[in-house]
Amino acid sequence: MRAPAPTRSVSHMNSSLLEVHNVTRSFGDRAVLKDVSFAVRGGRITGFVGSNGAGKTTTMRVILGVLAPDSGSVTLDGSPLGEGQRTRFGYMPEERGLYPKMKLAEQLIYLGRLHGMSAEQAKASTDALLERLSLTERADTLLEALSLGNQQRAQIAAALVHEPEVLVLDEPFSGLDPIAVESVLAVLKDRADAGVPVLFSSHQLDIVERLCDDLVVIADGQIRASGSREQLRSEHARDRFELQVDGDAGWLRNEKGVEVLEFAGGYALFEVDSPATAQRVLKTALAQSSVQRFTPSQPSLATIFKEVIK
Amino acid sequence: MTYTSPSAASATWLVAEREIRMRLRSKAFIISTVVLMLLVLGSIVIGNIVSSNSEPPSVAAVGSAAEYAEATKALDVTEVGSVDEATALVIDGEVDAAIVEDAKSPTGFKVYGLDAPPGDVINVMSLPPTVELLGEPGQNPFLIYLVSFGFGLLFFMSALTFGQIIAQSVVEEKQTRIVEILMATLPVRVLLAGKILGNSLLAFGQIVAVAAVAGIGLLATGQDLILAEIGASLVWFIVFFAFGFLMLAALYAAGAALVSRTEDLGSALTPVTMLVMIPYFGVIFFKDNDLVLTIMSYVPFAAPVGMPMRVFLGTAEWWEPLLSLALLIATTAVTIVVASRIYANGLLKMGGQVKLKDALKG
Numbered sequence: 001m002r003a004p005a006p007t008r009s010v011s012h013m014n015s016s017l018l019e020v021h022n023v024t025r026s027f028g029d030r031a032v033l034k035d036v037s038f039a040v041r042g043g044r045i046t047g048f049v050g051s052n053g054a055g056k057t058t059t060m061r062v063i064l065g066v067l068a069p070d071s072g073s074v075t076l077d078g079s080p081l082g083e084g085q086r087t088r089f090g091y092m093p094e095e096r097g098l099y100p101k102m103k104l105a106e107q108l109i110y111l112g113r114l115h116g117m118s119a120e121q122a123k124a125s126t127d128a129l130l131e132r133l134s135l136t137e138r139a140d141t142l143l144e145a146l147s148l149g150n151q152q153r154a155q156i157a158a159a160l161v162h163e164p165e166v167l168v169l170d171e172p173f174s175g176l177d178p179i180a181v182e183s184v185l186a187v188l189k190d191r192a193d194a195g196v197p198v199l200f201s202s203h204q205l206d207i208v209e210r211l212c213d214d215l216v217v218i219a220d221g222q223i224r225a226s227g228s229r230e231q232l233r234s235e236h237a238r239d240r241f242e243l244q245v246d247g248d249a250g251w252l253r254n255e256k257g258v259e260v261l262e263f264a265g266g267y268a269l270f271e272v273d274s275p276a277t278a279q280r281v282l283k284t285a286l287a288q289s290s291v292q293r294f295t296p297s298q299p300s301l302a303t304i305f306k307e308v309i310k
Numbered sequence: 311m312t313y314t315s316p317s318a319a320s321a322t323w324l325v326a327e328r329e330i331r332m333r334l335r336s337k338a339f340i341i342s343t344v345v346l347m348l349l350v351l352g353s354i355v356i357g358n359i360v361s362s363n364s365e366p367p368s369v370a371a372v373g374s375a376a377e378y379a380e381a382t383k384a385l386d387v388t389e390v391g392s393v394d395e396a397t398a399l400v401i402d403g404e405v406d407a408a409i410v411e412d413a414k415s416p417t418g419f420k421v422y423g424l425d426a427p428p429g430d431v432i433n434v435m436s437l438p439p440t441v442e443l444l445g446e447p448g449q450n451p452f453l454i455y456l457v458s459f460g461f462g463l464l465f466f467m468s469a470l471t472f473g474q475i476i477a478q479s480v481v482e483e484k485q486t487r488i489v490e491i492l493m494a495t496l497p498v499r500v501l502l503a504g505k506i507l508g509n510s511l512l513a514f515g516q517i518v519a520v521a522a523v524a525g526i527g528l529l530a531t532g533q534d535l536i537l538a539e540i541g542a543s544l545v546w547f548i549v550f551f552a553f554g555f556l557m558l559a560a561l562y563a564a565g566a567a568l569v570s571r572t573e574d575l576g577s578a579l580t581p582v583t584m585l586v587m588i589p590y591f592g593v594i595f596f597k598d599n600d601l602v603l604t605i606m607s608y609v610p611f612a613a614p615v616g617m618p619m620r621v622f623l624g625t626a627e628w629w630e631p632l633l634s635l636a637l638l639i640a641t642t643a644v645t646i647v648v649a650s651r652i653y654a655n656g657l658l659k660m661g662g663q664v665k666l667k668d669a670l671k672g
Contacts, residue, residue, distance in 0.1 A: 064494040066658065087315035091494040097487030101332065113324055114495050116313035158491060162313060 016042030016077060018166055018197045023062055023072030032058045034221040036072070040166075040197040040214070045188060047212030048201040049305060055221040056201040057094050060170050063199070064091050076166065087115045090164030094171045094201075096155050100144035104154055105130065107143060108161045115162035122161065129157045133183060149180050156184055160191070167191055169200040173207050185211060209301040219309035229301075236304045237296075239272045244293035245285055255281055269297060318500050325496070325504020326511065329479060333512055339475075343516055346467070347523050354527035357456075367430045368405040370396040375409040375419055384434045397422050407431040457540055457622050458597040461547055464520060465615050466590035468551070469558050472513035473582065476505060476559050477566035477575055480653070484570055489657050498654040506559040506646075513555050517548060543622035546631050547614065550638065554614035557642040558586065560649035567656030568664040578663060589615040600625060608634050610641035 018040040025033040033055050040046045050056050061067040063074050065086045074081050076088075098107055105126050112122030130136045133153045138146060146154060152175065159169065167188070173181050188211075192198045199216075202208050208215070215232055217225040225232055240261070243249060249268045253260055257273035258281060272278045285291050299307075316324065333339050368386040371379045376389040388405055390396050396408035400422050407428035412420035421431060483489040492501055521544055528537040561582045569578045589612035596602035597619065606616030607626065617634045620626040652669040659669075 061490075061658075066490060066493045085315075086494060087313065089494065091491060093487060093490040093494075095487035095490065097485075097489075097491075099332075099482070099488060100486060110324070110328055111491070111495070114316070114321060114492075116315045121313070 016165065016195060016197050018063070018199070019075045019078075020059065020063065021073050021075065023059070023069045023074070025058055025062060025067065025069050032221050033062070033069070036218070036221070036223055038216045038223055038226045040199045042197045043192055043195045044213040045192045045198045045200070045211055046214040046216060047208035048199055048216050048218065049203070049205065049208055049301075050201070050218035051203065051309070054218045056218060057170055059218065060091075060093075060168050060199070060201065063168055064089060087162070088165040090159040090162065090167045090169075092155060092159040092169040092172055094174075096152070098143050098151075098154060098158055101142060103140050103142055104135065104146065105139035108154075108157055111158055112161045117162055125161050125163060126157075129161055132187070133157055149177055152176055152180050153183065156187060160187065164191075165196060167196055167198045167200075169198070171202060172200050173202060173204060181207070205301045205305060215301070217305060217308050224308040225304070232304055233298050236299050236307060238299070239275070239278065240297040240299075241270060241272065241278055241281070242293060242295050242297045243268050243270070243281070243285060243291070245289050245291050247289045249285070251284070251288065252281070255284070266292075318497070318503075321496055321500045322504040322507060325501055326508030329505055329508030330512055332479075333475065333509075342471070343519075346516070347520060350520050350524050351527045354524060354533070355531060358531040358533055367407065367428065367434070369407045369409050369431060370399040370405045371409040372396055373411060375411050378419065379409050382434050385431065400424055409435075453536065453539065454597055454623065457543070458593045458619055460524075461543075461615050461618055462590045462593040464517065464547075465551060465554075466586060468513050468517055469555060469586045470583070472509050472516075472555070473558055473562040473579075473586065474575075475512075476509045476562045477579055478572065479505060479509070480563050480566035481569060481572050481575060484567065484657060485572065493657060498657065499650050502560070502563055502650050502653050505563060506556060510552070510555050510559055513559075514548075514552055517551055521548060540622055543618040546621050547618035550614035550617055550631075550635065553635070553638050553642050554611065557610065557638070557645045558582065560642075560646045561585070564649035564652035564656070564669075567653040568666065568669060570659075574663055585611045588612060592616070593619055608637060610638045613638050 020036055020038050023033050023036045024031065036055070036059055048056055048059070058067065062069045065074075065081065076085065102110070108126040108129065109119070109122040112125055113119060117125065127136075127139075130139055133156065135150060135153055135157070138150060143151065143154060156172070159167065169188075172184055172188070176184060188198055188200070192213075200212075209229075212229060214228050215226065216223060225235075227235075243252070245266045247266060249263070249266055252258055252263075252268050252270060255277075257277040258270050259272075260268055260270045262269040270281075272281065282291070282294050285294065315321070366384050366386045368388065369379055370388045370390050372390055372393055372395075376387055379385045379387045388399065390399065393408075393410045396410060399405045400408045401424065403424070406423075408422040409431070410420050410422070411418065417435065419435065421428065421435070423431075483492065525537055525541075525544070528534065562579065565579045565582050566575060569575060589606060592602065592606050592612060593615045596606070603616055603620055603623075603625070606612040607620050607630070609616070613634045617626065617631050621631060648670075652666070655669045656664050
């Protein structure tokens with residue numbers, strides 16, 4: 001059953017915007033989320049980063065309506081999400097699980113129908129997804145009889161079968177083998193390209209760095225940073241440069257306005273007090289020997305992460 | 311692409327339908343249902359054979375005594391020529407007794423037995439006095455025993471079996487963590503309603519099937535008198551069971567939501583299991599105690615057994631089952647509200663057993 005009219009079609013979905021407004025939530029007297037606000041834009045993949053226990057899962061559960069916030073709200077394109085709205089979401093919880101005694105295709109069709117698809121639509125979508133994830137041959141296998149890798153893919157399929165308008169994935173890559181990571185990645189990019197806001201949490205910073213367009217960092221129940229990856233990088237960029245020369249770069253230590261952070265023979269990572277200092281260093285280097293590399297150093301996500309959660 | 315979420319009713323049915331489908335796929339369930347039906351049918355057939363194998367007593371008779379014996383239509387008569395022949399047959403054990411003419415006897419006949427007076431032959435020959443009962447006619451004590459045991463056992467077995475099935479299905483969803491996906495898709499009360507509906511339909515279907523098998527069995531073996539006597543109470547039993555089971559199902563689901571592993575189910579469900587066992591033992595031990603039965607017939611969790619029992623005994627006024635049913639329905643409604651609260655709050659709490667107090671608070 002397709003909705004009559006009120007919701008947008010795929011072509012307009014680029015403006016889809018999922019927003020979390022001032023959400024707080026406590027368990028007993030332990031405050032897990034403190035005034036959490038951020039946005040997930042359509043067509044972009046947003047990484048949600050934080051240490052264990054920082055509040056990622058709780059935030060996602062609030063977004064999905066599995067948990068009610070003590071205060072604050074979640075909106076999609078400005079309108080609050082009520083009951084029934086969240087069938088438009090695709091969710092992959094951190095704790096994986098499907099019915100072990102149900103056949104794979106049967107299970108996906110069931111989930112599709114719970115989200116409002118007709119039996120035929122659910123069947124068609126299931127077939128397409130299984131094909132895409134190379135699981136067609138396993139359609140009639142009981143879930144418990146699938147290999148671990150295939151179970152992981154089945155879990156992704158379960159989040160996607162109803163063609164969601166918003167994707168929320170809690171640690172989608174944890175425990176995945178490298179091949180499965182690639183296939184999940186491809187599917188997520190697909191969905192983002194179709195204009196779907198995609199939020200995924202991870203504590204694997206390298207994967208986040210590789211994949212996400214936007215970043216939200218949470219620590220101790222508070223949002224410490226959020227924005228596009230580039231914006232965060234430039235915000236946290238210091239005037240740092242990397243230099244690689246033939247021969248020894250030890251002379252750098254004696255340059256004025258330069259602080260050497262790392263040093264190894266011809267390689268040095270250093271901070272300068274002004275752009276002019278950087279230019280002077282480059283000229284000096286060229287005068288001394290041939291320069292292999294002279295480049296402004298972007299802080300890695302891990303660096304930014306460590307800085308903002310302090 | 312957007313799909314509107316299904317209505318609460320159709321989502322409930324989707325959940326219920328899955329429960330039924332999965333259960334019907336389980337060999338254990340099919341086998342136990344068939345065994346239960348065979349058991350009921352078997353006990354009816356065996357009961358019939360036992361009660362109908364009392365062949366009419368055999369007698370040897372002479373002359374007009376033979377005509378008389380034939381006329382009773384309750385004796386298997388061997389007509390012989392002389393008194394000596396007749397007594398010889400008794401001594402040989404060929405017949406139970408001999409009837410001969412005896413002018414000196416007030417009845418005009420004399421009966422020869424072997425080592426004890428042949429009571430059944432004497433009964434046949436006796437003229438019963440006119441009898442009038444001043445009270446309501448009571449039920450046959452053996453039938454009372456059978457019916458109390460039958461209702462008690464049927465309720466006990468079904469409630470326990472399907473209660474366990476619901477509990478298992480709740481914990482399975484919790485243990486496999488699919489519950490989080492379900493909660494993100496459906497309102498929790500729809501999930502609970504679907505589970506209760508699906509399993510109640512199965513339990514109800516099983517009860518109706520067993521009742522039908524019992525009815526057909528009684529008719530087929532010519533015991534339609536018994537069917538007429540238990541018919542009304544059987545119908546009440548089914549009606550009461552339907553609501554009583556809904557209540558128990560909600561309790562089972564709530565209890566199961568408090569634990570995270572199948573292994574922990576036993577302790578969490580003990581209070582509910584007690585609720586199921588009390589009416590079972592109550593109706594068997596107190597089938598003759600009017601006061602206890604009356605109390606049982608109004609206590610909601612015991613009423614599904616107590617009230618049909620009283621209807622069967624004829625001790626309930628016509629309005630009593632209706633009142634008790636209203637009470638049961640009201641209690642069931644309240645129980646479902648409380649249970650769905652416990653259920654909703656218990657679902658996401660993993661690890662040890664959730665305290666009931668915490669589950670109620672949320």
